Amino acid sequence: MTFLKMYLVAFVVFLAVDAVWLTFVANKFYKEHLGFLMKETPNYVAALIFYLVFIVGLVYFVIQPGIDAQSISKIIIGGLLFGFITYATYDLTNLATVKDWPIIVTIVDLAWGSVLSTVISVATYYLYQLFW
Numbered sequence: 001m002t003f004l005k006m007y008l009v010a011f012v013v014f015l016a017v018d019a020v021w022l023t024f025v026a027n028k029f030y031k032e033h034l035g036f037l038m039k040e041t042p043n044y045v046a047a048l049i050f051y052l053v054f055i056v057g058l059v060y061f062v063i064q065p066g067i068d069a070q071s072i073s074k075i076i077i078g079g080l081l082f083g084f085i086t087y088a089t090y091d092l093t094n095l096a097t098v099k100d101w102p103i104i105v106t107i108v109d110l111a112w113g114s115v116l117s118t119v120i121s122v123a124t125y126y127l128y129q130l131f132w
Contacts, residue, residue, distance in 0.1 A: 002064075002132075003059060003060075003064060005128065005132060006059045006063050006064060006067065006124060006128055007055060007056070007059050009123075009124045009127050009128055009131075010055050010058060010059055010063060010120050010121075010124040011051070011052075011055050013119070013120050013123045013124055013127070014051060014054070014055055014058075014116075014120050015051070017116060017119055017120065017123075018051075018116065021112065021116070026112075029108065030105070033102045033104060033105050034102070034105060036100075037098075054086065055120075057082065057086070058079075058082055058117060058120060058121060059124075061078065061082055062075065062078035062079050062082050062117070062121050063075065063078075063121050063124050063125065063128075065078065066078060066121065066125055067125060067128055067129075072122070072125060075118075075121045075122055075125045076118055076121070076122060078121065079114075079117040079118035079119075079120065079121035079122065080114050080117065080118050082117045082121075083113040083114040083115070083116055083117025083118060084110055084113060084114045084117075086113060086117070087109050087110050087112070087113025087114070088110055088113075090109070091105065091106040091109045091110060092106065094106070
């Protein structure tokens with residue numbers, strides 16, 4: 001039950017933070033740099049599956065261990081590393097295999113993945129402490 005509570009909190013925070021990013025920042029950036037690869041309409045099922053899987057990893061590898069240890073520094077370091085490594089898997093693979101993949105997209109995505117994971121982890125840590 002504890003995992004599920006952490007998961008739900010992290011999922012809501014992720015949706016809120018990523019919605020702001022995608023709506024106000026990333027949309028124009030990605031169209032400018034990856035418009036030649038983008039679909040007219042995103043595959044929302046694939047996006048939802050990514051969110052569901054990503055949050056499982058974040059809670060299991062970062063949030064729950066940080067809460068169990070009562071350590072905000074563990075949460076911050078874990079969030080930064082998890083975000084960097086997971087986004088690097090995608091972006092560095094694309095940089096290595098997709099013709100004309102812009103390096104600026106990789107750099108921005110690595111920074112965003114690191115920040116996003118850290119913000120979700122820290123917010124979940126404090127919200128979980130507040131309510132449970």
